[in-house]
Amino acid sequence: MTIDALDTIMAVMHDAFEPRYGEAWTRKQVSDALITPNTHYLIAGGSAQHVVPEDAKGFVLSRRAADEEELLLIAVRPQFRGQGVGRRLLEEFATRAAANGVTRLFLEMREGNPAEHLYTQFGFARVGTRRGYYRGAVGGPIDAITFAREV
Numbered sequence: 333m334t335i336d337a338l339d340t341i342m343a344v345m346h347d348a349f350e351p352r353y354g355e356a357w358t359r360k361q362v363s364d365a366l367i368t369p370n371t372h373y374l375i376a377g378g379s380a381q382h383v384v385p386e387d388a389k390g391f392v393l394s395r396r397a398a399d400e401e402e403l404l405l406i407a408v409r410p411q412f413r414g415q416g417v418g419r420r421l422l423e424e425f426a427t428r429a430a431a432n433g434v435t436r437l438f439l440e441m442r443e444g445n446p447a448e449h450l451y452t453q454f455g456f457a458r459v460g461t462r463r464g465y466y467r468g469a470v471g472g473p474i475d476a477i478t479f480a481r482e483v
Contacts, residue, residue, distance in 0.1 A: 338363055340375055341393065343385035348407035353442055354468015357405065362393070365404065370396040374424055376408075376417050390417045392425045401429040403439035406447070418447065422454050430483045437483060442466045443475040456481045 342359055349356035357365075365371050377389040390408035394401050403425060408417045429437060439456065441447060442465075456479035464473030 337373060337375065338366065340385045340388045341373065341391050344375075344388050344391050344407050344409055345405070347409045348390070352468075353474070354466060355442060365393060365395070368395065371404075372396070372428070374421055374428075376412075376421055390421055392421045394425060394429070396429070396432060396434060399433055399435045401425075401432075401434045401437055403437065406439075418450050419454065422450070426454075426481075426483060435483050437481045438478065440465075440476050440478050443477055448477075451479055454481070 338359070341362055345356050345362075366373065372392075372394050374392040375388050376391065377387045388409070389412040390406070392403060393405040394403050396402075403422075406418065406421060406425075408421070426437060437456070439451065440462070441451070443461075458477055459480045460478035462476040462478070465476035466474040
């Protein structure tokens with residue numbers, strides 16, 4: 333991981349996540365995740381060699397354990413939503429996971445997240461619920477929905 337990647341992820345996260353839900357991670361949380369073994373990131377936008385925060389359209393952060401990979405975070409800047417950026421990030425995430433022997437993908441999202449349609453179109457299905465998981469939400473706790481997909 334480079335400082336450029338961390339700065340880019342944080343810039344996209346700042347733009348992409350609504351503060352009222354409390355879903356965005358802190359810089360320390362992202363930094364700690366990125367130094368954890370088997371944690372990976374993808375950034376959409378810029379060149380393959382160098383992405384600067386202002387060029388980034390979105391990112392994925394994931395973690396692999398054995399033959400499973402969890403999508404920890406996915407974010408697309410609002411001005412790039414609806415243009416296929418999220419779908420391309422999910423496709424690359426799944427392709428890389430499969431190349432590393434992963435057989436099942438997981439993700440978790442807040443109930444009511446409009447990205448649910450993207451996940452279900454991509455083959456993810458609901459497999460569980462964590463009641464009241466998101467506590468930063470305006471209007472009270474919101475459930476987290478767990479999704480899985482075979483690779």
